[in-house]
Amino acid sequence: MDLVQQILLTALAGLVIVLVLFFVQSGGISRTFTSSSSPYFKPTFLILGANNAGKTSLFYRFVDDSVPEGKKRPVTPTVSSIEPNITEIELPFSNNSISRVYQLVDYPGHLKYFQLFYKLLLEDITLQKVKGIVYVIDSSSQWFNNSENIEVISKYLFNLFSVTERLQNGVDFLFAVNKNDLFDSVPVHKVKSVLEAEINKLIQNELNTVDKQSGIDKSEDDAESDEQYSSTIGHESLREFWLSVIGRPENKFTFDQLEGNTDFVAGSVLKNKVETWENWFDEKVVNSNL
Numbered sequence: 001m002d003l004v005q006q007i008l009l010t011a012l013a014g015l016v017i018v019l020v021l022f023f024v025q026s027g028g029i030s031r032t033f034t035s036s037s038s039p040y041f042k043p044t045f046l047i048l049g050a051n052n053a054g055k056t057s058l059f060y061r062f063v064d065d066s067v068p069e070g071k072k073r074p075v076t077p078t079v080s081s082i083e084p085n086i087t088e089i090e091l092p093f094s095n096n097s098i099s100r101v102y103q104l105v106d107y108p109g110h111l112k113y114f115q116l117f118y119k120l121l122l123e124d125i126t127l128q129k130v131k132g133i134v135y136v137i138d139s140s141s142q143w144f145n146n147s148e149n150i151e152v153i154s155k156y157l158f159n160l161f162s163v164t165e166r167l168q169n170g171v172d173f174l175f176a177v178n179k180n181d182l183f184d185s186v187p188v189h190k191v192k193s194v195l196e197a198e199i200n201k202l203i204q205n206e207l208n209t210v211d212k213q214s215g216i217d218k219s220e221d222d223a224e225s226d227e228q229y230s231s232t233i234g235h236e237s238l239r240e241f242w243l244s245v246i247g248r249p250e251n252k253f254t255f256d257q258l259e260g261n262t263d264f265v266a267g268s269v270l271k272n273k274v275e276t277w278e279n280w281f282d283e284k285v286v287n288s289n290l
């Protein structure tokens with residue numbers, strides 16, 4: 001090996017070492033290889049909510065309304081509410097000539113899948129790519145006036161916000177208050193205030209609890225799912241996060257305190273009253289150049 005080759009080799013080795021150090025220090029290895037190589041790393045809208053709220057029905061409504069005839073791709077409908085549905089839709093709904101492709105994800109609401117959901121959200125899609133979340137709520141009195149149901153969805157949101165608000169401007173939420181075709185459906189303003197009060201309870205619980213692992217009372221059954229939450233978001237950081245949202249411990253939580261916008265809009269997938277919800281998508285896509 002002559003001198004020139006030796007110098008070149010040494011320089012190359014140096015460069016490799018510098019690059020490796022850079023990746024390790026910036027956490028670049030995990031980020032580079034998980035997010036950008038994932039097939040789900042695309043601009044995305046998520047449809048979330050409890051079981052039976054109407055997520056999958058809404059997913060297919062959106063698919064039908066967004067894809068022009070002739071370009072429709074078959075989406076395999078899930079029978080149970082266990083598997084997520086993932087497809088691509090063209091937005092805005094109102095004008096097909098300027099359309100762009102977005103990923104649409106319908107994710108089952110059960111707490112059991114929260115950990116898997118976090119992986120999909122944070123490592124595959126990544127928060128930066130989330131352009132909005134549609135949170136579907138069953139507004140029938142039968143469902144909504146059951147305090148257990150409210151506890152479950154409030155807990156879900158309580159944890160989800162602590163993740164979405166990691167982005168500087170948060171993530172925008174559309175609360176799709178569904179099934180308003182039913183004669184006994186709960187009005188939007190009540191849905192909003194009941195959720196605010198329940199989330200506030202969880203926050204107060206979290207702030208007042210020092211030693212317990214989670215501020216949420218647990219039965220044997222949901223201890224496991226709470227554990228799944230806390231392995232993703234530490235108890236300490238959850239408390240700090242919520243304190244930073246409400247400002248002072250004595251303040252009450254309102255959705256306005258979040259960085260992301262939250263819109264509560266009534267509608268019905270069954271009666272095809274989804275126009276205002278579709279306008280919400282269009283506004284995001286057209287105005288903010290997402």
Ligand SMILES: Nc1nc2c(ncn2[C@@H]2O[C@H](COP(=O)(O)OP(=O)(O)O)[C@@H](O)[C@H]2O)c(=O)[nH]1
Pocket residue numbers: 049050051052053054055056057058081178179180181182267268269270271
């Ligand atoms: N009355 C009424 N029922 C609805 C509406 N949207 C969905 N449903 C019904 O609610 C049930 C659950 O819907 P689905 O889309 O599977 O909910 P998911 O579990 O959230 O995916 C189905 O029986 C739907 O027909 C609605 O706007 N009004």
Ligand SMILES: [Mg+2]
Pocket residue numbers: 055056057080081108
């Ligand atoms: Mg479903």
